[in-house]
Amino acid sequence: MADTITFVIGGARSGKTAFAEALVSRSGLSPVYVATGRAFDAEMDARIARHRADRGPTWQTLEAPLDLVGTLEREAKPGRMLLVDCLTLWVTNLMMDGREIDAEADALAACLGSGLAAPVVLVSNEVGLGIVPDNAMARAFRDHAGRLHQRIAAVASTVYFVVAGLPMKLKG
Amino acid sequence: MADTITFVIGGARSGKTAFAEALVSRSGLSPVYVATGRAFDAEMDARIARHRADRGPTWQTLEAPLDLVGTLEREAKPGRMLLVDCLTLWVTNLMMDGREIDAEADALAACLGSGLAAPVVLVSNEVGLGIVPDNAMARAFRDHAGRLHQRIAAVASTVYFVVAGLPMKLKG
Amino acid sequence: MADTITFVIGGARSGKTAFAEALVSRSGLSPVYVATGRAFDAEMDARIARHRADRGPTWQTLEAPLDLVGTLEREAKPGRMLLVDCLTLWVTNLMMDGREIDAEADALAACLGSGLAAPVVLVSNEVGLGIVPDNAMARAFRDHAGRLHQRIAAVASTVYFVVAGLPMKLKG
Numbered sequence: 001m002a003d004t005i006t007f008v009i010g011g012a013r014s015g016k017t018a019f020a021e022a023l024v025s026r027s028g029l030s031p032v033y034v035a036t037g038r039a040f041d042a043e044m045d046a047r048i049a050r051h052r053a054d055r056g057p058t059w060q061t062l063e064a065p066l067d068l069v070g071t072l073e074r075e076a077k078p079g080r081m082l083l084v085d086c087l088t089l090w091v092t093n094l095m096m097d098g099r100e101i102d103a104e105a106d107a108l109a110a111c112l113g114s115g116l117a118a119p120v121v122l123v124s125n126e127v128g129l130g131i132v133p134d135n136a137m138a139r140a141f142r143d144h145a146g147r148l149h150q151r152i153a154a155v156a157s158t159v160y161f162v163v164a165g166l167p168m169k170l171k172g
Numbered sequence: 173m174a175d176t177i178t179f180v181i182g183g184a185r186s187g188k189t190a191f192a193e194a195l196v197s198r199s200g201l202s203p204v205y206v207a208t209g210r211a212f213d214a215e216m217d218a219r220i221a222r223h224r225a226d227r228g229p230t231w232q233t234l235e236a237p238l239d240l241v242g243t244l245e246r247e248a249k250p251g252r253m254l255l256v257d258c259l260t261l262w263v264t265n266l267m268m269d270g271r272e273i274d275a276e277a278d279a280l281a282a283c284l285g286s287g288l289a290a291p292v293v294l295v296s297n298e299v300g301l302g303i304v305p306d307n308a309m310a311r312a313f314r315d316h317a318g319r320l321h322q323r324i325a326a327v328a329s330t331v332y333f334v335v336a337g338l339p340m341k342l343k344g
Numbered sequence: 345m346a347d348t349i350t351f352v353i354g355g356a357r358s359g360k361t362a363f364a365e366a367l368v369s370r371s372g373l374s375p376v377y378v379a380t381g382r383a384f385d386a387e388m389d390a391r392i393a394r395h396r397a398d399r400g401p402t403w404q405t406l407e408a409p410l411d412l413v414g415t416l417e418r419e420a421k422p423g424r425m426l427l428v429d430c431l432t433l434w435v436t437n438l439m440m441d442g443r444e445i446d447a448e449a450d451a452l453a454a455c456l457g458s459g460l461a462a463p464v465v466l467v468s469n470e471v472g473l474g475i476v477p478d479n480a481m482a483r484a485f486r487d488h489a490g491r492l493h494q495r496i497a498a499v500a501s502t503v504y505f506v507v508a509g510l511p512m513k514l515k516g
Contacts, residue, residue: 007508009507009508010300011298011299011300011301011318011473012300012301012304012314012315012318013300013314013315013317013318013319013321013322014300014318014321014322015318015322043308126301126355126507126508127301127302127303127304127355128301128302128354128355128356128357128358129183129301129302129355129356129470129471129472129473129474130301130302130303130471130472130473130474130475130477131302131471131474131477131482131485131486132356132471133302133303136387138303139387141303142303142356142357143356143357145357146355146356146357146358146359147357149357149358149507149508149509150357150358150359150508150509152508153508153509153510154509159508159510161507161508161512163181163298163321163333163342164179164181164298164318164321164322164324164325164331164333164342165321165322165325165326166325166331166342166343168333168340168342168512170507170508170510170512171510182472183470183471183472183473183490184472184473184476184486184487184490185472185486185487185489185490185491185493185494186472186490186493186494187490187494215480215483298473299473299474299475299476300473300474301355301473301474302473302474302475303474305474305475310475313475314475335353335470335493335505335514336351336353336470336490336493336494336496336497336503336505336514337493337494337497337498338497338503338514338515340505340512340514
């Protein structure tokens with residue numbers, strides 16, 4: 001259980017985060033929310049505040065906009081369960097920071113496969129099921145996100161695809 | 173059976189409506205098509221006419237662009253089975269009319285959970301699995317649709333996700 | 345087995361092609377890659393070259409940007425297994441060439457249902473699960489692709505929906 005990796009993927013407003021939070025809450029372990037999002041505008045700011053209020057005071061919240069691997073290595077302590085929300089925002093941040101996404105994805109997959117001291121649930125947004133985006137940046141983002149999702153799904157012990165709040169188990 | 177609620181969600185041209193129509197036709201009950209769509213242009217007009225012709229004369233067709241709850245309460249009579257097509261067009265109409273979407277979604281969920289006198293199949297378009305849209309209105313629509321889908325899936329007895337004409341049962 | 349038709353549908357960077365290639369490789373039959381893509385720019389060019397290198401020298405590669413039916417009829421020989429990648433690019437090419445897409449889709453479905461001398465795996469991109477596209481051409485493309493997917497799924501013996509590299513079996 002300690003090194004269990006669960007990957008929850010779904011669309012926007014699919015209920016994927018609520019489903020992931022329920023997995024963590026039901027564990028009885030001390031819940032830690034690892035937020036990758038950074039507020040760039042009022043819309044995002046309000047969303048972050050609303051989610052934090054929804055989780056309630058039992059959750060500890062950490063921010064990891066870029067150093068997700070370091071954060072997991074430091075914070076995955078016995079007795080805890082971590083929820084990373086979400087990988088697509090992490091990819092966005094890495095791209096904005098000019099990082100090499102495939103190398104970062106390798107490092108994250110290696111970290112998750114290394115036997116962390118606490119179970120981790122990672123949430124991400126599937127973005128590849130619409131029309132090909134017009135602009136090259138959006139296409140690059142979609143490609144990076146899709147490749148990362150394949151890697152994380154490959155190292156995860158359990159994978160869920162969430163639609164309308166309902167999980168389909170793809171693995172595990 | 174009388175108060176059975178079935179939710180069919182899928183992509184554009186996924187065959188979700190044809191699948192839902194087959195559920196209703198197989199029931200042996202008197203089929204009622206509750207259309208939420210309004211023709212704003214020739215493209216939409218042609219689509220509506222084609223669908224009506226495809227269903228054939230055994231189907232009664234009602235229009236409920238805004239008052240879906242009232243229509244269900246009035247028309248869900250014993251011996252009938254209703255097909256609502258589709259919830260995303262209803263959300264579009266509500267937004268254009270300046271309604272409070274969450275309140276409308278609450279009212280619809282309450283109506284569906286209240287024990288209607290006829291079974292209802294609701295069809296909707298999953299729109300949250302592509303790239304984040306550029307404009308704020310499209311993002312708001314996507315959020316409203318996604319939250320509504322979660323609520324309807326929660327009160328439905330059976331939920332299907334349709335891809336390429338093939339249903340995956342998510343619930344029931 | 346000779347006339348087995350497998351349809352693999354998934355999002356961009358979902359791992360659908362790698363999954364389809366593995367199906368072909370595991371068959372022990374002589375693998376033939378039927379590419380529908382045409383390089384219009386450097387981005388596409390690089391992608392095609394990378395995929396060809398990834399498959400390795402055991403694969404024979406054919407190009408069928410438009411005449412997919414003729415290619416399948418000629419090349420589906422005993423001892424071979426064919427992989428068509430992908431149907432959405434074929435639809436794009438047909439639209440650019442001014443073809444009647446529904447007639448082409450009928451012809452492809454009839455060809456696949458006619459008992460070819462080799463099994464065929466067809467890969468395609470689900471594009472209907474995002475927001476309705478702004479421009480009419482993209483909407484038409486989405487409609488054509490979705491209707492084609494329904495037809496191919498109907499004649500296929502096995503259908504998979506791939507998310508994050510993981511297949512869900514929809515049929516077969």
